[in-house]
Amino acid sequence: MTILYLDCYAGISGDMTVGALLDLGVPLEHLATELSKLALPEGSYALSTHPTERQHVAALKFGVAVHDHHTHRHYAGIDAMIAASGLSTVVKETARRIFRRLAEAEALVHGVPVEEVHFHEVGAIDSIVDIVGTAICLEYLGVGAVYTSALPLGSGFVETAHGRLPVPAPATAELLRGLATHGNCGEGERVTPTGAAIVAALAVPSTARPAMTITRVGSGAGSRDFGDCPNILRAFLGTIRAEGTEEVVEASCNLDDVTPEIIGYVQERLLESGALDVWLVQVQMKKGRPGTLLSFLCAPSDLERLAALMMAETGTLGVRHTLLQRIVQERRIEERDTEFGPVRFKISGCGEKPEYEDCRRIARERGIPCRDVMQRLLHKEKS
Numbered sequence: 001m002t003i004l005y006l007d008c009y010a011g012i013s014g015d016m017t018v019g020a021l022l023d024l025g026v027p028l029e030h031l032a033t034e035l036s037k038l039a040l041p042e043g044s045y046a047l048s049t050h051p052t053e054r055q056h057v058a059a060l061k062f063g064v065a066v067h068d069h070h071t072h073r074h075y076a077g078i079d080a081m082i083a084a085s086g087l088s089t090v091v092k093e094t095a096r097r098i099f100r101r102l103a104e105a106e107a108l109v110h111g112v113p114v115e116e117v118h119f120h121e122v123g124a125i126d127s128i129v130d131i132v133g134t135a136i137c138l139e140y141l142g143v144g145a146v147y148t149s150a151l152p153l154g155s156g157f158v159e160t161a162h163g164r165l166p167v168p169a170p171a172t173a174e175l176l177r178g179l180a181t182h183g184n185c186g187e188g189e190r191v192t193p194t195g196a197a198i199v200a201a202l203a204v205p206s207t208a209r210p211a212m213t214i215t216r217v218g219s220g221a222g223s224r225d226f227g228d229c230p231n232i233l234r235a236f237l238g239t240i241r242a243e244g245t246e247e248v249v250e251a252s253c254n255l256d257d258v259t260p261e262i263i264g265y266v267q268e269r270l271l272e273s274g275a276l277d278v279w280l281v282q283v284q285m286k287k288g289r290p291g292t293l294l295s296f297l298c299a300p301s302d303l304e305r306l307a308a309l310m311m312a313e314t315g316t317l318g319v320r321h322t323l324l325q326r327i328v329q330e331r332r333i334e335e336r337d338t339e340f341g342p343v344r345f346k347i348s349g350c351g352e353k354p355e356y357e358d359c360r361r362i363a364r365e366r367g368i369p370c371r372d373v374m375q376r377l378l379h380k381e382k383s
Contacts, residue, residue, distance in 0.1 A: 001144040003212055006203060007234040008149050010226065011190030014130025017198055019062035019220025020235035021137035022049060034136045035129060037086035043067060045125050052221050054230035059221035064126035075103040075117040078128065087132070094135035094202070102197035105174040127194050134198055141237060147210050147323075148203035150180035154190035169193060175200040178304045186228040204300045206323045210247070212238035246328055248276060249303045251310070251321040254283065256291035258314050263292055266313045270296050275306055338377055340366070353378065 006012065006020075022028060032047055046065045051058060082095050103117045110117070119127075138146070153176075154167045167189045168176060175196035215238050222231035255263065267278045276297040285291035294314070298306050300323065307319040331348040333355070340362045344355040354377045363370040 001240055002142045003145045003147065003210065003238060003240050004138070004141070004143045005206070005209055005212065005236040005238070006146065006148045006199065007209075007236065008151050008191075008199070010185075010222065010229050010231045010233065011152050011154065011192075012148075012195035012199060012233050013192040013222060014127055014134070014194035014198065015062050015064070016220040016222050016233040017195065017235075018130055018133045018137060019049070019060045020218040020233045021134065021141065021220070022062060023060040023218030023220060024137075024141060024216050024235055024237050025218075026137045026140045030140060031133055031136055034087060034091070035133060038128070038132060039081050039085065040125060040128070045129060047129070054221055054225060054232050057219070057230040057232055059219035059230075059232045061221040064129045066125045073119050073128075075099065075106075075119060076115050078119070079103075082132065087136070088139060090139050091132070091135045094138060095132045098131050098135070098197050098201040101175065101201040102171070102193065105171045105193075105197070105200075108174055109170040130194050131198065138202075143237070145240075146203040147206040148179070148199045149206065149209075150182045151176065151196075151199065152185040152190040153181050153183050154185060154188050155183075156187040156189075158189045168196075172196045178205070180205045186226060188224065188226055190226075204247075204323070208323065209236070210240065210323070211325045212236070212240050214238040245325060247300055248297050248324050248326055249300050249321050250295060250297055250324055251303060251307055251319050252293055252295035253310060253314065253316040253319050254285060254291055255294055255314055255316060256285045256289045258292070262314070263294060266294065266310065269309060269313060270306060273306060273309055274298065274302050340373065340377070343377060 006017075018031075022031065028047060028049055035047075044067050046067070048063045048065065050061055050063075052061045053059065078099055079096055082092055082099070085092065087095075100114075103114050106117045106119070107114045156167050157164050158167055158169055167187075168191060169189070172191055172193050175193065176191070179199065214236050216236075218235040218237070220233045220235070222233070224231055263280065267280070270278045276299070278294075278296045281293040281295070283291045283293045294310070296306060296310070303321055307321065310316065310319055329348045329350065331346060333344050334347055335342050335344050343358045343362075345352050346355060354374060359370050359373045359377070362373050366373075
């Protein structure tokens with residue numbers, strides 16, 4: 001599978017993203033042809049690229065010269081324009097997802113329904129080009145998954161249509177919820193609303209670069225120069241072995257004021273809600289207090305939901321998480337007729353065994369020990 005890793009050490013914006021993707025090999029002519037399928041006023045913009053440097057590091061600068069300065073558009077209108085365009089289904093879905101995520105953030109900030117969100121800067125033609133252009137480039141490159149590094153928060157103020165706002169701007173701050181961020185940078189707006197929306201809608205947060213075979217590296221230049229680092233977004237394109245390997249998130253928290261009954265209940269809730277595994281480790285905490293390390297494995301897409309459940313049920317103030325690679329054996333579930341009726345068997349390269357839940361049910365119904373049920377089923381299959 002082809003994956004894309006966004007190294008956002010300097011931040012991310014819409015034009016930096018498109019610049020980095022073009023630098024990976026997307027022809028500018030292809031981007032222009034696809035963008036022409038949008039119902040934007042003819043001659044309202046022109047695309048350009050040119051090689052540049054940021055602190056002596058080479059990068060590609062992508063630009064959109066706007067000739068129509070009508071900058072106020074509603075979310076509903078932009079969404080309808082993309083949906084009615086001649087773009088591919090994949091591009092339309094990707095672009096609409098980014099705009100939807102952005103609209104949801106704006107709606108929360110301004111206290112209005114999503115459908116009534118009124119874009120200013122992000123409704124401008126250049127921002128529409130950046131978002132739809134990102135979707136076009138991702139499809140051209142055949143990207144199946146996007147990952148992102150931690151994002152710099154920046155500091156100071158930025159001038160917007162709503163006046164002077166602190167960095168990160170309110171909508172950007174909302175979009176950053178659930179993403180890894182850091183403050184190891186100087187002043188300035190390092191993450192724009194468009195850049196934040198792209199990452200929030202499409203990318204899996206990664207505390208380390210995903211294990212991948214890198215095929216190309218693209219660099220997109222930002223408009224400003226920062227003194228602390230080159231203002232460049234690096235995009236790593238590569239492959240990851242899909243068969244036998246998958247990504248999971250390991251999340252955990254330390255508990256020293258939660259009863260064992262509640263911890264057991266939380267363990268059940270996490271498993272019922274989609275966690276791949278849940279386990280407990282007894283630990284010694286500060287001031288000699290005994291505690292419990294509660295951990296779970298889950299798919300990256302389930303992290304935010306399961307972490308929220310863990311915090312709500314335990315009262316913990318935070319959940320640590322790490323993105324991991326794991327090698328898995330091919331396995332399947334097969335239902336067989338047995339002396340106890342239909343029973344599901346888990347079959348892998350290491351052998352096979354009856355599903356515990358089926359054995360547990362049979363033991364309760366028949367009034368016999370569960371281990372006897374399992375042994376009889378295994379013996380029957382081997383014989």
